[in-house]
Amino acid sequence: MGSNLTLALQSRGFEVTITGHESEQVMPEFKGKCLYPGILGIDWDEIGKVDVLFHQAAINGTRVKDEREIMRANLEASKALFDYAINNGCKRIVYASSAAVYGNNPAPHKESDPTDPQTPYAMSKKLLDDYAMALAAKHPDITIVGLRYCNIFGPGENHKGTRATMIYQFAQQMLKGNPRLFKHGEQKRDYIYVKDVVTANILASQANESCVVNCGSGTTTSFNQIVEQLNAILGLHRTPEYMDNPFEGAYQSHTECDMSFAKAKIGFSPEYSFEQGLADYYQSGSLV
Incomplete structure (x- = not known):
């Protein structure tokens, strides 16, 4: 996600400084300043x-069990970053939250719903x-917007391994077999x-008031449908092979976000359907 936003901001003429490390997405087109070794x-x-x-930035592995390290990276480092930015005159902050905070609560999820974090990652975001x-x-002159990301897919995730979306992982599996x-x-x-998430970030940076809003497609x-769509777009006829879910009981089986509050607060409505996003992803050359 970060690489897509970085290049979008650069293309709009902004001076961009980023933090990162060598295991992240390579961006040869980036002309700004990159500070190592990360947040x-x-x-x-x-x-x-x-x-x-x-x-x-975050440790975003939902299966990482080291709660102390996750809180250090996702919460304490974020606090320090926000405080630094505010103390140095920054008036607008947009940050990545997560729909993982809803846990196994019934969908569709609204921002007013109670949270049910099931993992250290989800708790850090809550x-x-x-x-x-x-x-x-505490700082009414500063606008802070949190975006509760759903499952983001698209170019820029090929370096993530098991943290990549099932869309990318299934595509790689299907090139070799079922x-x-x-x-x-x-x-x-x-x-x-x-690309919709990039739009949401830019809109959030122009918000009139602080808020936390969902950032999903609303669908x-x-x-099974992913496999069907990938078969169609890749010209394959793969058949799913089913296995037991080792994470049963602490696994979000249904995520779906109500997007009405995001539209009201930051003016964001997703443009891409799943099919349109998948087609654009394939055409980018980054899916396979």
Whole structure:
């Protein structure tokens, strides 16, 4: 996600400074400043004043169990970054939250729903939302917007391994043989195309008030449907092979976000359907 946003901002003529490390997406087109080794080891003196902070960094592995490390990276480092930016004159902050905070609550999810974080990652995002909104209340002259990301797919995820979307993982499996799905492939996800997420970030940076909003497509696609769509677009005839879900009980089987609040607060409505996003992804050359 970060690489897509970075290049979009650069294409609009903004001066962009990013943090990162060698295992992240390579961006030969990027002409700005990149600070290594990433958010946890950031050289604060090299940042300087920023007009808008887009905070995308996190340990986002939902199966990572080291709660202490996740809280250090996702919560404490975020607090330090927000405080630094505000103390140096930044008035607008946009950060990545997650629909994982809803856990196994019934879908569709609304921002007013109770949270049910099932993993250390989800809890770190819930606590970051709480901190960000408390910080915004303390600084009424600053606008802070959290985007509760659903499953983002599109170019720029090929370096993520098991953290890549099932769309990318299934595509790689299907090039070699049949894909393996959790029984019986009816798990549903709210997939949002990465270009829509870039739009949401830019709109959030122009928001009139602080808020936390969903960032999804507002629709669902099952794992079985992903395989069907990939068969069609790749010209294949693969058949799913089903296996037991080792994460049963702590696994989000249905994510779907209500997008009405995001439209009201930041003016965001997704443009790409799942099929349109998948076609654009394939045409980019990044899917296979």
